Every structure is written in structure tokens, then in C-alpha cells.
Amino acid sequence: MGQGQRPLSGSRRRFVGASAAGAAAVALPAWLAGCGREAPGLEGGFAGIDMARGHALRDGRWASQPVAKERRTRVLITGGGVAGLAAARALRQAGIDDFALLELEDEAGGNARGGQVGGLACPLGAHYLPVPGDDAREVQELLEELGLRRREAGRWVYDERHLCHSPQERLFFQGEWQEGLLPLHGVGAGTLAQYRRFAQKVEALRRAAHFAIPTLRAAPSALLADLDRPSFAAWLDAEALHDPHLRWYLGYCCRDDYGAGLAQVSAWAGLHYFASRHGFHAPDDGLDAEREAVLTWPEGNAWLTRRLAAPLAGRLHTGQVVLAIADTRNGVVVDAWDAASQQRVRWQAAQCIVALPAFVAARVVASPPAFLTELAAGLTYSPWLVANLHLSSPLRDRPGAAPSWDNVVYGTRGLGYVDAGHQRLDPTPAPTVLSWYRPLGPSEFDGGDGRRLLAERPWEAWRDELLAELSVPHPDLAERATRLAIMRYGHAMAVPAPGLRARLARLAPGGSVQAGLLHFAHADWSGYSIFEEAFTRGHLAGQAAARAA
Incomplete structure (x- = not known):
């Protein structure tokens, strides 16, 4: 649930102890053990929200x-x-x-709460905040109040300890890790041409209308109204943007920001993802893949909500x-x-x-x-699931880009994982927590039964799905996993x-x-x-x- 956005923009609730209440020690399926080794027990269960x-x-x-x-x-x-x-x-x-x-x-915080697994802080929902633009002046003032930004020589600068450390994001694609999330390795000239065409479309729209965050700061515009009518999928069809790699990436962005797919969100929403912030950049435009600075913490945006709640003693019930x-x-x-x-x-x-x-x-x-x-x-609301997996030691890695804060596997139902230990200044290998995000709103991957699945599906089924996805780039995942705590959000976010x-x-x-x-x-x-x-x-x-x- 992202801010770019894993539910606010964006995701959550407090964990009950170091492991979930009512957790059970279970053996992982044999197909996840690998190489004939016996899989260790994995404690896990649902936690946090009182449904x-x-x-x-x-x-x-x-x-x-x-x-x-x-x-x-x-x-x-x-x-x-x-x-x-x-x-x-x-x-x-x-x-x-x-x-x-x-x-x-x-605990207060809504979709921006934090918890602990195995004594390590981790997000329960929204896990970062992009450096806000001038339209979000109320948020800018909050960040100044919290000491996250200050004036230096007439310029606003942000505390580097709270900015996401590099490398920021990577994609497991074609059997190896690549920098950034736009599929690049081995794609053909036609795909690259579609990337450039989409980049040109986004830049033209950015010049023609004001895509504001918060949205209430956007002036009324006939162009924005026109983009609100069709689905993003219909708009892409009309623009002859059919490339499957581009479509996968744009679908990932919509599921990340809104919890639903290309056919469910409006063209305005799909384009707003890019036009309101950093645009869309084709791989040969000469710009750094990590263009947008974001603030993040091991516990995610709970760092912010806990500071907002702290002065309310006696008034918060x-x-x-x-x-x-x-x-x-x-x-x-x-x-x-x-x-x-x-x-x-x-x-x-x-x-x-x-x-x-x-x-x-x-x-x-x-x-x-x-x-x-x-x-x-x-x-319409998108259901979400956020699973925090404690690892006893760092994972072995496939070839390619170095371990990043945000790690995505191409073509999967989940949105990949965030490493809660990425912000640590100590480079010594140590246990960590991976936060796996799984939107369940209607999309090319899922139907409209996400809320029923959250209510009826046992936690072991989510465990198996998580391990199946992430064991592709990390075959040793099962042997290093010790605890799994799963958060369920039946109405996580409104779908635009x-x-x-x-x-x-x-x-x-x-x-x-x-x-x-x-x-x-x-x-x-x-x-x-x-x-x-x-x-x-x-x-x-x-x-x-x-x-x-």
C-alpha cells in the first residue's frame, strides 16, 4: 500500500507480541524446502486488527x-x-x-501503523512518504516541525538520515535483478519505442494541466475531466499503447497506488501516478533511475503517526x-x-x-x-494484505542489481517486498524483516472476491503464496524464515x-x-x-x- 504508494499515499495495525497471537509452528511444504533439505518450522498467523x-x-x-x-x-x-x-x-x-x-x-495511525516481528521494527501498511511538492504545504510544515526539513542558504534540505538509502528499487526480470522497476533487460526495439511514446504523452499532459497533490489544489480543467471518464486500459488502447511490458509496469503502478488494475481505475488516476510527481522516463532519456527522493523508516509511516499521537495523552481514546x-x-x-x-x-x-x-x-x-x-x-474499496516475514540472516541473491529497499518480482500477484533493515547504517549482516504487499482489488490478477478471501482463506495459504513468489529470486528464503505475521485490511483504500x-x-x-x-x-x-x-x-x-x- 504505497505512496507511490502502498496504502496510505500511500496502506497498519499493531502486532500482538513478537509473534502472532494464536500462532502455530508448521512445516513448510516440501516443494519449498529445496535441494532435499528439511524445511524449518515457521511460526505464523493473523495479527493486529480486531476484525x-x-x-x-x-x-x-x-x-x-x-x-x-x-x-x-x-x-x-x-x-x-x-x-x-x-x-x-x-x-x-x-x-x-x-x-x-x-x-x-x-493504536492510532490507521493505514500508517508499525509493529515488530522478532524484535525488529517493520511497517504494517504505508511505508514511505515522497518529498512533498509545494501544493502539499500542510505536509511540508509538518516535516519542518518534526525536524525532517530545514532551510540552508535559502534552500529546503531534508535530513539524509530519513531519506531512502540507495539503491532504492530493483526488479527481478528475465532471471536476474535489474535496477529500477521498468522492464529493460532483453526487451526489443518495439517495447522501447512504446516506453518513449508513453513518456511523451505524460510530459505533454503535465504541461497542459496541473496534476496536484493534494488533489483539491488542482484547478478545474476540461482535460482532467476528459481523463476521468475512461478507464486507464481504455485510454491506453486508444493511444495504441499495447506493449505487454509497458502494460505490466503500468498495471503494477496502479495496483501499488490504488489496489486495482488498469481496467478498474480511471485514465486520470493512472496518469496522475506519474504526472503529479516525477513524470515517466524512458530508459534512454539520460535521467537517473532513482529520480524521486522519499522519506522512509523501518516502521514505515508509523514514524510520523506516532509523533502526531504522542502529544494527545489523555485525549486519545x-x-x-x-x-x-x-x-x-x-x-x-x-x-x-x-x-x-x-x-x-x-x-x-x-x-x-x-x-x-x-x-x-x-x-x-x-x-x-x-x-x-x-x-x-x-x-469501491480495495482489500489488502500485508505480511511481515522475519529472517534469521540475509538472503543469498541472484545475479544483477544489489539488494534494494523495494524489491519487485516481474509478473507476480504480489507487489514484492520492502526490507525493513535497509535504513540501517551498520553494514554488518543481521536478521531483518521483509514486508510483502498483496493488493486484492479487481485487476488482471484477481477478481472481485478479495474481501471474501481475506475472511476465509487460512494464513497458511498466504504463507505459501508469499514463499512461492519470493523463493524464485531467493531459493533459500524458506530456510531463513522464522516468523510470519499477516495483516488483513478489508477496506484498505478507495479505488479512483x-x-x-x-x-x-x-x-x-x-x-x-x-x-x-x-x-x-x-x-x-x-x-x-x-x-x-x-x-x-x-x-x-x-x-x-x-x-x-
């Missing part, structure tokens, strides 16, 4: 429970993901300390299932189920920031505004399907979406699940609530 807690809201389990306790606050934030945490920061900046934040899980939100004549009334005390708690506030996914907000808001109902009905951008421009034309005493803030209102979108939406909602409180 029953979320589904209880859907099933109305606590709907009839009486209110056991009442509490008051000036501003209440429901949802502790990036948007909710950004809203809390904006309230504090405005001088409002009388607020509370309710979060479903046991975890394990809270929001049951109902009502905008009344006397203020906002919010009922929540406290998982720790097993009680229904009623909160009363002057203003409420609803930092919940649109489908949840539409369920819990009483008499929801029409724009919320319409958005929730029109959104054809027509969604136009719908959002009509439903949420500004940065702050408001109805009465309710302020809505979530990446869903951008249709694009990355850190910059969620943070900006939350910050603006916090400012609006502060002015109204």
Missing part, C-alpha cells in the same frame, strides 16, 4: 445496550487515522485543548467503536462502545470531526447528508474508478466538507488514499472546527 470489533458495528451487536457513562468535550474527533491525527494537531495549533479523539483499534453520531439542536451527540470497560459511552460536543471512511460514516451518522450517502454508495473525480468535485468542491456541526475529513473525500490527501483533509477540518467551536 470482530469492526464487524460488530456492521452487525449491530451493541445497538440495544444502554448508555452507562456520559462525557463532554468541546470538539470530538471520531477516527484516529492520519486525517484524525492531523485534525487533532490543527486544533492544538488553534489553541483548543478541550477535545477528544476516538479510535477503533488499540483507543478501543472505541463509534455507534452513532447525531447533530442535534444542543450540539453533537456521539455514542461509542468502550471495548475495555464493555460499556456504551455517550459523548456530547459542540463540534465533531468525522474522520471515518465514507462507508462507516454513512452508517453511523444519523440522517446523513445526501452528499455523504452518495459518496459512500459510489465508492472512472467518474469518481467528477463526482467528488461536485460533492466536495472545497477542502473542508461540512454539514451543520459535522466536519468530514478522510482520504475518501479525495478518492486517493495517500498520506498527503488524508493529512490535508484532516488539517483543514480541524481548522474549520476550531473556528466554529
Whole structure:
């Protein structure tokens, strides 16, 4: 789930101990042992997210429970993901300390949480943040506040300790590793020509329209509206861009950023991936393959969300299932189920920031505004799986490019793996954690049953798929693997399907979406699940609530 983007832009939840709760020691399948050696036991299982807690809201389990306790606050934030945490920061900046934040899980951070496996930090979702452009000024200010960027001789510079170390990315293609993710080794002249044509198309669009992050900073444009109508696959067909290697790469980018394939996302979304940041560069354009600086940490974007949550002691309430939100004549009334005390708690506030996914907000808001109902009905969400695999020692490698931070295997269902130990300054070989990302939204690899697979498929099946994919470049993977912790996200991110951008421009034309005493803030209102979108939406909602409180 990426930022470029593995779910925010982008991915997660906290692991339960060094190994998953209820983990079992199992023998790997014989076909993975290799060379007649006996495969070691591998502890593993599902971890982190309390799926029953979320589904209880859907099933109305606590709907009839009486209110056991009442509490008051000036501003209440429901949802502790990036948007909710950004809203809390904006309230504090405005001088409002009388607020509370309710979060479903046991740790705030949403799709940007971190955990540990075998004592090593690793991401549970979104694992990096591209250096933000000038449109993302709220994010730039946050990075300055956190000491990640500073002025030197009139220029902004970023702390190199937090920038992704080189080499940044590589692709296992045609039996060896190559630098970068665009397939190059052994491809023909026709493929290279298609790469150049696509690069020219992207550059022409970049000159003709403003592809902004966050998207609310993009001025209305007939060109952008035209690109929102067809699917990316249809647009590529119309442009006679049929090369299978180009199509694989573009499909990988869409699954990485949006969790769905070329036929499911709009042409605007597919092109925005490149046009909003670093463009698309053909291999003979003379530019470095690693053009875009990104910030990353062993625990992923949890480095950011934990710092946003740290000042909220006493105001951050975890394990809270929001049951109902009502905008009344006397203020906002919010009922929540406290998982720790097993009680229904009623909160009363002057203003409420609803930092919940649109489908949840539409369920819990009483008499929801029409724009919320319409958005929730029109959104499709991509399910995701993130698996963190602890290795006892570094892997042997195939020929080619050196081990990188992001490592992708051509033609697979998964998106490859990120090495959580890549940022270490000590070059001494040591145990590490590989984070494997598996989108399950509809694509050329998967149908529309990803959510059912997450709920019904045993963890051993995901283990086998992971090991089968990554054992191709790393035959010794099984013998070095010791623990596997798997995170499941049934509604990880909204898919920017054809027509969604136009719908959002009509439903949420500004940065702050408001109805009465309710302020809505979530990446869903951008249709694009990355850190910059969620943070900006939350910050603006916090400012609006502060002015109204």
C-alpha cells in the first residue's frame, strides 16, 4: 500500500507480541524446502486488527445496550487515522485543548501503523512518504516541525538520515535483478519505442494541466475531466499503447497506488501516478533511475503517526467503536462502545470531526447528508494484505542489481517486498524483516472476491503464496524464515474508478466538507488514499472546527 504508494499515499495495525497471537509452528511444504533439505518450522498467523470489533458495528451487536457513562468535550474527533491525527494537531495549533479523539483499534495511525516481528521494527501498511511538492504545504510544515526539513542558504534540505538509502528499487526480470522497476533487460526495439511514446504523452499532459497533490489544489480543467471518464486500459488502447511490458509496469503502478488494475481505475488516476510527481522516463532519456527522493523508516509511516499521537495523552481514546453520531439542536451527540470497560459511552460536543471512511460514516451518522450517502454508495474499496516475514540472516541473491529497499518480482500477484533493515547504517549482516504487499482489488490478477478471501482463506495459504513468489529470486528464503505475521485490511483504500473525480468535485468542491456541526475529513473525500490527501483533509477540518467551536 504505497505512496507511490502502498496504502496510505500511500496502506497498519499493531502486532500482538513478537509473534502472532494464536500462532502455530508448521512445516513448510516440501516443494519449498529445496535441494532435499528439511524445511524449518515457521511460526505464523493473523495479527493486529480486531476484525470482530469492526464487524460488530456492521452487525449491530451493541445497538440495544444502554448508555452507562456520559462525557463532554468541546470538539470530538471520531477516527484516529492520519486525517484524525492531523485534525487533532490543527486544533492544538488553534489553541483548543478541550477535545477528544476516538479510535477503533488499540493504536492510532490507521493505514500508517508499525509493529515488530522478532524484535525488529517493520511497517504494517504505508511505508514511505515522497518529498512533498509545494501544493502539499500542510505536509511540508509538518516535516519542518518534526525536524525532517530545514532551510540552508535559502534552500529546503531534508535530513539524509530519513531519506531512502540507495539503491532504492530493483526488479527481478528475465532471471536476474535489474535496477529500477521498468522492464529493460532483453526487451526489443518495439517495447522501447512504446516506453518513449508513453513518456511523451505524460510530459505533454503535465504541461497542459496541473496534476496536484493534494488533489483539491488542482484547478478545474476540461482535460482532467476528459481523463476521468475512461478507464486507464481504455485510454491506453486508444493511444495504441499495447506493449505487454509497458502494460505490466503500468498495471503494477496502479495496483501499488490504488489496489486495482488498469481496467478498474480511471485514465486520470493512472496518469496522475506519474504526472503529479516525477513524470515517466524512458530508459534512454539520460535521467537517473532513482529520480524521486522519499522519506522512509523501518516502521514505515508509523514514524510520523506516532509523533502526531504522542502529544494527545489523555485525549486519545483507543478501543472505541463509534455507534452513532447525531447533530442535534444542543450540539453533537456521539455514542461509542468502550471495548475495555464493555460499556456504551455517550459523548456530547459542540463540534465533531468525522474522520471515518465514507462507508462507516454513512452508517453511523444519523440522517446523513445526501452528499455523504452518495459518496459512500459510489465508492469501491480495495482489500489488502500485508505480511511481515522475519529472517534469521540475509538472503543469498541472484545475479544483477544489489539488494534494494523495494524489491519487485516481474509478473507476480504480489507487489514484492520492502526490507525493513535497509535504513540501517551498520553494514554488518543481521536478521531483518521483509514486508510483502498483496493488493486484492479487481485487476488482471484477481477478481472481485478479495474481501471474501481475506475472511476465509487460512494464513497458511498466504504463507505459501508469499514463499512461492519470493523463493524464485531467493531459493533459500524458506530456510531463513522464522516468523510470519499477516495483516488483513478489508477496506484498505478507495479505488479512483472512472467518474469518481467528477463526482467528488461536485460533492466536495472545497477542502473542508461540512454539514451543520459535522466536519468530514478522510482520504475518501479525495478518492486517493495517500498520506498527503488524508493529512490535508484532516488539517483543514480541524481548522474549520476550531473556528466554529
